[in-house]
Amino acid sequence: MLSVFKTLWLVFLHLFRKRITVQYPEQRPYMPPRFRARIILSRDPDGGERCVACYLCSAVCPVSCIALQAAEDETGRRYPEFFRINFSRCIFCGFCEEACPTYAIQLTPDFEMSEYDRQKLVYEKEDLLISGCGKYPGYNYWRVAGVKIGGKDTGQAENEEPPVDLRGLMP
Amino acid sequence: MREICIIVVLLVGVLTLAAALIWVERRLLAMWQDRWGPNRLGPLGLLQIVADMLKIFTKEDWIPDFADKPVFVVAPAIIVVAALLALGVVAFGPGLVVADLNIGLLFVLAMTAMGVYSIALAGWASNSKYPLLGGMRSAAQLLSYEVFMGLSVMGVVLMAGSFNLTRIVEAQRHMWFCVPQAAGLLLFFIAGIAETHRLPFDLPEAENELVAGYHSEYSGLKFAMFLLGEYVAIVVICSLTVTLFFGGWLGPVLPPLAWFVLKTLLLICLFILMRGSLPRLRYDQLMSFGWKVMLPLALLNVVATGGVLLLVRG
16 A cells, blocks of 8 residues: 555656657657668769679669669769658668678668658659768768779879789799 | 526536546646647647537547447446436535435435446447446446445545535535544545546546457447536546535635635545556456455444444544
């Protein structure tokens, strides 16, 4: 019997506790930098698209919400002709970010992407591309990769030795 | 003319209060759980009441094919009618009463007993498992708690010498009955919680065992009637507790009606606090508590009060 009154009193005292509720639109919650929400496509430090259209994100996506088409420009750089993410399907698992070999696709802490129209949840490449490097500043895939493109021959990448002349090894 | 005015004011007041109680309950429960509750719509979230009403009015009012239709429709009306009739004899102030019956207290007890029909019939007419279980439980629970509810107020009746609620209030001029009848107050309040089937005695509903108990099959306005009936019943029990034990409208400075409303609202808050803190009893615990603890205590209270009164008054 006494415990009942004690319970009532203790619960009553909660009236004067601090509220747990975050009054959302006025009061913003803290979003950790690694929070997984809206997906973006980042760019090189010199402004080129990072995405090389390798299809790895599309392949790893458990709900198949990423669609893209690879293309190649006149310099030999691969890029996606279109890149489409259907956010009405996306489960924000972050597998695409893990799979990406060029740090192009990244998840950001921006979660406010509700729409009244379902069709508006399909983001095209121009909606996804941002102007900066995202979480990896200074990284440039084409500068460190050994792939030959226009303006950069084999052996000219960072930390890459010039190719060895095999015949020069002969005695 | 005067009666009609009181009736209209009472009906509008009580029905508004019952609707507002939904908001009050949500806000208070939230406050006791370190949350804010509905505070967005209008000042303090008060317009939430209007939104809730609109929502429940526009819900589909559906009667299942397997239900016993006439009974299914009548059941929710009974609880509201019974609860509102009980309010008819409660005196809110000197002369502020619809029908000043000389057996007012008996009438209130009879009307709260009518409520059990509503729930038992609703459970029966729904013609499905969980409502039936809820209806049966409520029939058993309300019957056993009614027994000592009637007995627990007999001490008050003995001291006041009347069944008339106005006379009972007048008899508390010098001392509220909550002091000499503390045991009676406790017994009556516990029986009152069981009568309104609120936590910790909400076995007829028991949403985590019986879906929603007796009103599982109800929707729309008929469901709203059950909700309304429950809140009006709370108002009835609280105003009755105030009348019988806390001196009704008696109090200094403020006008009588204000005192009555204030005391009633405080008790309603206590009802909500209990919902926020106490766990539901098991069915056998409920029954043995009612019959083995409360009933003997109520009988003992009647005997002791009668004995003391005989000694004092000769």
